Amino acid sequence: MSDDHWVPPTVLLAVDLVILTLRESRLQVLLIERGIEPYQGALALPGGFLGHEKEDLVTAAHRELAEEAGLGPDQLHLEQLGLYGAPDRDPRGRVVSAAYLAIAPRLPEPVAGTDASQACWTPVTQALSGNAQLAFDHEQILTDGIDRAREKLERSALATAFCGPTFTIAELQDVYEAVWGVRLDPRNFYRKVQSVDGFIVSAGPSRKAEGGRPARLFRPGPRTTLHPPMTRPQGQADKETA
Amino acid sequence: MSDDHWVPPTVLLAVDLVILTLRESRLQVLLIERGIEPYQGALALPGGFLGHEKEDLVTAAHRELAEEAGLGPDQLHLEQLGLYGAPDRDPRGRVVSAAYLAIAPRLPEPVAGTDASQACWTPVTQALSGNAQLAFDHEQILTDGIDRAREKLERSALATAFCGPTFTIAELQDVYEAVWGVRLDPRNFYRKVQSVDGFIVSAGPSRKAEGGRPARLFRPGPRTTLHPPMTRPQGQADKETA
DNA sequence: CGGCCTTCCTGTCAGAGTGACAGTAAGTCT
DNA sequence: AGACTTACTGTCACTCTGACAGGAAGGCCG
Numbered sequence: 341m342s343d344d345h346w347v348p349p350t351v352l353l354a355v356d357l358v359i360l361t362l363r364e365s366r367l368q369v370l371l372i373e374r375g376i377e378p379y380q381g382a383l384a385l386p387g388g389f390l391g392h393e394k395e396d397l398v399t400a401a402h403r404e405l406a407e408e409a410g411l412g413p414d415q416l417h418l419e420q421l422g423l424y425g426a427p428d429r430d431p432r433g434r435v436v437s438a439a440y441l442a443i444a445p446r447l448p449e450p451v452a453g454t455d456a457s458q459a460c461w462t463p464v465t466q467a468l469s470g471n472a473q474l475a476f477d478h479e480q481i482l483t484d485g486i487d488r489a490r491e492k493l494e495r496s497a498l499a500t501a502f503c504g505p506t507f508t509i510a511e512l513q514d515v516y517e518a519v520w521g522v523r524l525d526p527r528n529f530y531r532k533v534q535s536v537d538g539f540i541v542s543a544g545p546s547r548k549a550e551g552g553r554p555a556r557l558f559r560p561g562p563r564t565t566l567h568p569p570m571t572r573p574q575g576q577a578d579k580e581t582a
Numbered sequence: 583m584s585d586d587h588w589v590p591p592t593v594l595l596a597v598d599l600v601i602l603t604l605r606e607s608r609l610q611v612l613l614i615e616r617g618i619e620p621y622q623g624a625l626a627l628p629g630g631f632l633g634h635e636k637e638d639l640v641t642a643a644h645r646e647l648a649e650e651a652g653l654g655p656d657q658l659h660l661e662q663l664g665l666y667g668a669p670d671r672d673p674r675g676r677v678v679s680a681a682y683l684a685i686a687p688r689l690p691e692p693v694a695g696t697d698a699s700q701a702c703w704t705p706v707t708q709a710l711s712g713n714a715q716l717a718f719d720h721e722q723i724l725t726d727g728i729d730r731a732r733e734k735l736e737r738s739a740l741a742t743a744f745c746g747p748t749f750t751i752a753e754l755q756d757v758y759e760a761v762w763g764v765r766l767d768p769r770n771f772y773r774k775v776q777s778v779d780g781f782i783v784s785a786g787p788s789r790k791a792e793g794g795r796p797a798r799l800f801r802p803g804p805r806t807t808l809h810p811p812m813t814r815p816q817g818q819a820d821k822e823t824a
Numbered sequence: 825c826g827g828c829c830t831t832c833c834t835g836t837c838a839g840a841g842t843g844a845c846a847g848t849a850a851g852t853c854t
Numbered sequence: 855a856g857a858c859t860t861a862c863t864g865t866c867a868c869t870c871t872g873a874c875a876g877g878a879a880g881g882c883c884g
Contacts, residue, residue: 525843
């Protein structure tokens with residue numbers, strides 16, 4: 341804002357992904373083992389630089405999603421998480437990273453990634469336990485992503501993104517219990533979920549028996565925001581997105 | 583990820599600010615009249631490019647806040663809003679903008695901006711009415727910022743950021759009414775606000791009479807997240823941060 | 825000084841929502 | 855046929871909320 345010939349600095353723009361899913365009733369995140377420096381051999385969130393000068397951010401996120409996780413844009417929730425741009429976060433230079441949060445339904449065991457052979461699902465408790473050191477500031481990004489997911493489960497229909505096209509109420513409850521890390525009363529959950537107008541709609545009195553009485557199937561409803569919200573028990577945690 | 587000599591594209595990184603405050607019981611945003619192309623003469627959110635290669639994002643936001651609005655880092659809420667990086671949003675080239683949301687308490691009338699003489703507070707209803715065309719995608723950014731503020735008022739103590747160091751419950755209610763655009767019952771608001779543990783704490787049985795019975799003064803409490811949350815009446819809006 | 829206005833604060837009460845149970849329905853397994 | 859498993863329905867007390875009435879504490883007027 342002073343010189344006429346002043347030129348603003350340029351930066352490298354990367355896209356990093358927090359891809360969450362539910363496996364074995366546990367919240368898991370997709371991590372890859374880095375093949376190149378820096379942080380070679382360490383675990384990291386999938387991601388990469390912008391493909392070309394004109395590539396859209398969401399497009400880049402979807403491209404990485406396909407390259408590194410083999411996930412198509414269908415049946416998948418994707419939202420921007422935030423921008424991580426500390427000057428010293430990447431030793432190679434000034435790299436700012438747009439983090440995206442993706443929620444994937446249960447999918448076949450192998451990741452089937454074309455690009456990253458070392459991609460693997462990891463329980464988030466393990467990824468954040470401190471034992472597995474993550475590259476860059478990815479631990480912070482992952483924490484923020486999980487926090488976001490936890491919050492959005494309260495007020496939005498995000499939970500259905502963890503499920504397939506149809507699901508039972510018990511499966512939906514599994515999502516809430518795994519992401520929030522709490523136990524919920526099935527009866528009250530049943531009542532609550534059905535009382536929220538437009539959250540889930542019946543998908544035929546079908547069956548999917550497995551040891552007990554067959555459960556009814558549901559599909560995601562038209563509502564994306566929940567009124568009243570789902571309430572998380574004793575969530576007294578005092579955190580901020582400052 | 584294919585060529586050894588491939589070099590990722592660089593982008594220009596800008597910081598834009600949504601600065602909200604309460605004036606005359608209305609939610610207002612700081613806009614400036616652009617002095618240079620593109621969009622010369624149009625209204626825009628304050629902002630600018632990164633100062634130098636090593637500047638931190640939050641630092642840049644604070645710098646713009648001081649330059650364009652004369653606001654110091656004290657007594658001011660600042661949080662990241664999102665990244666806006668559509669390839670064609672700036673005709674000059676690939677510019678991605680990190681948007682920040684700032685909440686300022688009531689302050690003396692003149693903006694006292696050193697840099698932008700054309701800065702002026704504008705009611706958000708007017709800024710978004712469509713009459714005042716905003717530059718770039720700033721209308722979208724502003725909308726997202728207001729949405730964020732509305733949501734955070736429910737679950738966080740953000741409302742106190744609109745007030746001075748001490749305030750009355752009626753003033754706090756003004757904040758909620760202006761940001762949410764609704765009328766609230768003073769009696770119920772009084773009860774609710776005091777029942778949320780740690781939201782506000784008494785600041786002496788002081789007075790500030792103005793026509794009626796003097797009101798008690800309060801200060802922001804230690805809590806940043808509210809349990810239970812403040813409930814917004816009939817907020818049936820179906821919006822998503824997709 | 826005593827009304828009368830203003831605004832602030834305290835109660836009350838019915839209805840909705842929630843947490844903690846018991847109990848019934850509908851399948852599979854042995 | 856029973857036992858077992860899971861799915862679904864009901865009930866009941868408690869809390870929270872929204873919609874009021876009414877008293878407290880100042881200024882302003884005559």
